[in-house]
Amino acid sequence: MFYWLRSMRGSDEVTAALFVFCAFTVSVILVYIISFAPLRVQNIIGAVMIVAQLVLIGPAEQHRQKLSGRAHSHARTFFTFARNRMQDTRFLAACTVGVATLSFVDGFLRGYPDGLPIAFTPPTRLAYVVITLVVCAFMLILVVRRRERVMTIVYLVVMVSLASISLVLFGAFDQQWEIGASVVNTLNILICAYCFYVIIAFTRFGDRDPYVYAMVGWIVCFGSRSIARMLLLYFYPLTGNDLFINSLLSALILFSALVVLIQFISAEQGEYSLDIERNEAEKAEAIAQAQHDIELSNEALEQAQQQLLESARRAADQHSADLEAAYEALMLARAQRCIKCTEGCSPTAPVIQADVPEVVETPQAESEISNLPTSLSDSMRQNVRQMGEHFLLSDREMDVLTLYALGHTQKKVAEELHITPATAHTHIKRIYGKCGMHSRQEILEYLEAYSE
Incomplete structure (x- = not known):
């Protein structure tokens, strides 16, 4: 199990959720089918599945490198928070406490009220499978379509709701514990799926070895559930009070919900503040860049004006030089023409009359x-x-x-x-x-x- 969770390192939120929920969906269906077989056949099938996992390790290792390049286009981070929140010790502790508390409640509910196992009937076994498949399909749809707060607040609300519904069913159907147990088993599947999801998340973003997160998650999830079963098994005969057990479970459910929800809200608020600061910094940078561009444009405009004035001045100087050269050429031509003039003649042309008569032959x-x-x-x-x-x-x-x-x-x-x-x-x-x-x-x- 740890190997398959470790192989998901580098995946995104949607891929990890699909992996976890699909795995538990297939597991629930297989367990339901195998439950009708004799015990010896069940053991043989279980052994074959274990060996099949060892055989599939080789092909999975070859395709594991392709996982990081096939990330979902709309996926964010695993808890819709930034990476620095994933590395926050307080957030990790809150997830640990929340999962441990819900697992502790799940352990009490699975052995309600005296800690002994609850025997399922065929209808309740089928109801458990149907409820589990419906809830997993519902979570898959939310993850794929919405992809925000599904694996945080929504998931916690679903788990707390299942725990509360199971308590109501235990109280409503006295001595028919298998009715409430069908909902408890669905809660158990969701807790395990969430535990695996958290392991994959911290395997990707954490700094420690993936097996460390896997072992911690496994111990917190299943260890808390086992401790609750043992406590209920040993202390129920001392009290013999079902109302006390229900009150204790209700308080634990409320405590786990408050711890995780408060931490999620705090993390969301912190991320929102970081987004605001980031946006303000980007706006300030954009304004500074725009001002710099305006200054560059003004400098370029001034240079263009200076070049235009310089070009106009050069054109005027050239025109003046051309006129002066033309005037000198005209004066030179007149001087050459006057060489033929006599000493008493003036080269100056007489004043032309305003009106020149029309030459007409009469x-x-x-x-x-x-x-x-x-x-x-x-x-x-x-x-x-x-x-x-x-x-x-x-x-x-x-x-x-x-x-x-x-x-x-x-x-x-x-x-x-x-x-x-x-x-x-x-x-x-x-x-x-x-x-x-x-x-x-x-x-x-x-x-x-x-x-x-």
Whole structure:
């Protein structure tokens, strides 16, 4: 038995409860079936089962390592408390006292009222099996579905309730002790199951060897029950008072319930306080982390702003440098253009009139053109060249001005220079604008005056 309990080391709450209750369920069914066989057959079957356990030790050892990796996904700890509570000496002492007291009560009830064994009848034997199976199935369902406080407060309430019900049945059915004994045997199964469950729990979380916890649990559970049977067997003839026995059992049941429940409530309150402190610490840590993240974000934002300002400043400096380079290039081009100017000419362009007249070929202008000379003298051509340099006319504009001064129409100028009439018209408008003149006649008068 100790080996199988030790092999459950590393299991979780649900697995341990399933192991314990399923084992006792199978045990109750087998014992009930074997009870109908002769005594010799019962002994043979018991021996075979003992040998079968030795045979199954090998396969069980191979699969024991897989137990820790198959923990139930919703299981907490064995008593829904933290591990440090499991190692608390006071909690261990409370469990020991509670189990010992209930086992002591169970010993009294199994030998009620005089300490002698109670003989079962077939109906009461069947009732014991049915009650045990129903209670074990009920506890299994609670463990699997709820998994909180089932193996602590709920389990203790169930055991105390069974003990109280058995006392009521003993008092209600006088001289028919087997009726109450059927409930007492169910209580005995639950006490043994709880003892094994506690052994597995402390085997997992305790610091001592698993066999130490197994031996202590075994001695407390079965030793207390045996002592109660012996005391009842020897002291009942001295008293012969059933009422005293009932009162004593009631007081022991109440005492065991108070001891364990108070300790469970204290442990639960302590765990709740630890949870509150843990949550407050986590919240404080989260707030500190959030503040740190905000500070880092602010620093990153300031760095980004500085980088943006630096980029804008560099872009502005680059733009200013580009403008300065363009201005210097323009001044250099103007200076190179002014190299051809005469000593008396100024490279400064005249002030352009606000309104530049539209150059339109009219019949009057054509009559004026017909009166113009058909050719320019060399001096006039030189004057046109100087006039163009004076007013900063381009080479193309000088060519247009020369042909225009000869009296050619805009169409003729375009044909001579192989350009479109619109382009010729545009050049003439620019010449008027740069020179500040309004007609062909003014240009000719300017050339004549310039030559004088």
